[in-house]
Amino acid sequence: MKLLFLGSPGVGKGTYAQVMTKALNIPHISTGDLLRNETQKDTKLSKEIEETMNQGGLVSDKILLQLIKTRIKEEDCENGFILDGFPRTKNQAEELGKLTGITHVLNFKANDEVIIERLSGRIICKNCKTIFHKTGNKPKIENTCDKCGSELHQREDDKPESVKKRLKIYKEKTEPLITHYNDKGLLVEITINKPISEIREKVILEIKSYLEGKTDKIGEIK
Template identity: 45%
Template sequence: MRIIFIGAPGTGKGTQAQWITDQYNIPKISTGDLLRNEILKKTELSKKIKKIINCGKLVDDNIVTQLIKKRIKKKDCNPGFLLDGFPRTVNQANAIEKINIKIDFIIEFSLTEKLILERIQGRRIHVESGRVYHIIFNPPIIENKDNITGQPLTIRDDDKEEKIKKRIKEYKKFTVPLIKYYKHTTKLSNIKYYKIDASYTTLEIKKNIENIIKNNLLK
């Protein structure tokens, strides 16, 4: 089961990806997580990535693709994987095709910019695991504490409003053409494409995705 999640920041991709990882025992691969982990290594590449992210821009396609390729080669990806927010550009989509990464289906999360900005203010992250919470839609059991470890949750620096607006602008510029590309590509391949209204509740979206997964597993 190899899945791609597409959607702007704040559409709930991370929340839905987490339960899929837990339930189906496949890793969630987020470019954000990979980039943040790379930054912690404090190499020349990490300095370059940090500078780009701090400016609210997207990291170069070649850098991201190589990080994804390296991650998918790990043993835990053999049963499948979930790509959360990757590819983000047509060039990245072409890159994963060239290295023969097979994709079974794609789920697009659709949400208005106004709701994205409202939701993003309540997002909280457990840095070490990448678990994502929301103070309204997916609150932790104990306020501002990770459900598993009890460690404090944080607000990511790139989740601040000014940077979110820049990321939405970048999303529209690069990912909207990607959506058009995949809709055309899926008509010519075995890849299935689904669009979900991300304004629904977390539980409603989960049930929708569960149906999609079950229908694909039965085929």
């Protein structure tokens, strides 16, 4: 079972990957984690990655593919994996296809209002970067970090107008990728508008029954 998780910013893809990695007993491979792990090492490659990231640049497809290639050869990937964070473009998808087959592509969705509510409620500690939420995960003292006592603020990126822009850019950018996997018959859409804490078991059940071939679509999980 080689799964690919797709989803726009704020959709909760990382959380769903965490839930499903346990439920399916296959590892969650996030390219963000792969890069961070690699930079912990003292190699030529790690220095190259660190330099690129420090300059705010994007790590090349070649490096990402190399990291994925090495990771999926590890023993815990014998029964499959959940890949998250790569590919982001059709071209990357084609390159990945040369490296490994993908059996299912799960495209997580939520209504725009839900995503805007989630992201624009996010407040972050200026000092230690801990994330809180205006409604969901409130700090104990208003506008103050529980961990270090510093002031909280909203990132420019998380203001409603910026979130709308980010969503629009994401949709335009990933459309060819979505079409690519849809044409191959690998894509399934999953809409989740409720907090995962309320429907965790249902999400697991519905995704499992899809992966077992008991249903051919998922749609909205309520």
